[in-house]
Amino acid sequence: MNCTLLVTGATGLLGRPVLRACAAVPAWRVTGTAFRRTGPGLERVDLAQTGAIPAFLDRLAPTVIIHAAAERRPDVSEKDPDGTQRLNVGATAALAQWAAAHGAFLIYISSDYVFDGTRAPYTPASPTHPINAYGQSKLDGEHAVQAAGRDYAVLRVPILYGEVEALDESPVTVLAKNMLNARPGERLAMENWATRYPTHTGDVAAVLRQMVAHKLAHPDFSGVFHWSGAEAMTKYGMALAFAPLLPFDPARLVPDNAPPAGAPRPKDCHLDASALESLGIGQRTPFASALPAILAPHLVR
Ligand SMILES: NC(=O)c1ccc[n+]([C@@H]2O[C@H](COP(=O)([O-])OP(=O)(O)OC[C@H]3O[C@@H](n4cnc5c(N)ncnc54)[C@H](OP(=O)(O)O)[C@@H]3O)[C@@H](O)[C@H]2O)c1
Incomplete structure (x- = not known):
């Protein structure tokens, strides 16, 4: 089924494989956003300038948005909570409001850090309780998405690794x-x-592609979901x-x-991914088997 898909943060650790995985679907028209980095096929935008977001989205007219742009370094968020709120909450709210007003489906990437790490495993319905500024900003972003409308998905993921530029x-x-x-x-x-559950960005990208495909086939699909590696x-x-x-x-x-x-930092935020698994959605690459290909470009022989 056709869709016009916008991936924010498409130059980031997660955004790159998400853009690749979605662009490989022939029926989908896919665009990514960049901020400091650029590249072919990318739209440059500062999402912290939230006032400019509606006109930007009017021009691209996406029917699905995967929102991966964020400040995700906890130590930076602790030192700059206002800047973090502008991007992680303000931009998320603007995207979600535009999506709700235009009938677009927003998938917001969130974090296991919305939990305090004392009561793992966590289901999507488990009580949230962030213990640092980054986790609070990601939870505030979730609330902004939920306040804007009902046609959304929140996907919480834990610590990510995969193909890296450095x-x-x-x-x-x-x-x-x-x-x-x-x-x-x-x-x-x-x-x-x-205790962490390192999760391959290629797996999260596959999960997001499957979630979009599922949404296109099942218009009622929405809510909060988890994806996580199992190790x-x-x-x-x-x-x-x-x-x-x-x-x-x-x-x-x-x-x-x-x-x-x-x-x-929370001690153990193990995310229960069974809701997506029960829909037949998922992909897990074993940690040790992924490492050689990730390291190879960075090892001097
Ligand atoms: N990395 C992890 O371990 C982890 C764990 C749990 C959840 N997450 C979540 O996963 C998502 C993706 O994270 P990531 O690891 O891919 O982050 P990342 O590698 O730091 O990438 C951040 C992305 O956001 C863009 N960006 C930053 N400031 C922007 C601005 N003002 N306007 C527009 N775009 C801006 C960056 O663009 P430029 O590079 O072009 O500047 C980049 O594409 C985030 O929501 C994060 O909270 C990540």
Whole structure:
């Protein structure tokens, strides 16, 4: 079925594979937005200038919007809560209001950080309780979407990794960068406190493509959904998986059992993805099998 799809944040870690996955569907006309980066087929827009959003959307006239643009670095959000609110909440509200007024379906990408991490696993109906400014902004974004109308989907996802432009682009692959940059023989402390479920951006992109296809076939589809990888790991565990590929002697990795410094982080936000699974939606790439292709462009041989 046809649709005119707009992907915001199409230059980002998640937006790139989402744009690729959706553009591969012949019946869909797909455009992405960029801000600081550019590229062929991308529309440049500053979504923090919320007043300009309606005219921008009038011009593109999307019937489906996947809203992935955001400030997603918790430590930046903690230091700049106003800037974060402008993009994560103000822009989301403007997109959602336009979508509701024009009969477009908005999929808003949210985060497992809307939970406090004390009562995993979380279903879409579990009570939310963010413990840092980033998580609060993502929850406020959800509320803005829900206040605008009923024809929306919220997709919460946890820590993401996948094809990166630089290793420090993802909070997962940055661990490999730190290992590669260590001095010879240096031992590296790796956080072993929070349990995470690293989730491949290619899998989230496939899930979003399936959600759009499902919506086009089932107009009643809407609500809050979760997608997550299934492998529970701390950052120390992820570093152990990187070690043989770099290579890096795993004996030099020191598990650090203290909570991380900086913005407070939840301990375990495992997301229950069974609502989408029950619709036949889903894709999971095993963590270890994804790493060689992700690392290859960044390793000097
Ligand atoms: N990364 C994770 O581990 C993670 C985990 C859970 C949830 N999420 C959520 O997943 C979504 C995608 O995150 P991501 O990791 O792909 O983020 P990202 O890599 O930081 O990309 C952010 C995107 O937002 C765009 N952007 C930033 N400021 C903008 C502005 N003022 N106007 C318009 N566009 C702007 C960027 O464009 P330019 O690059 O062109 O400037 C980029 O395309 C977000 O909603 C995030 O909250 C991410």
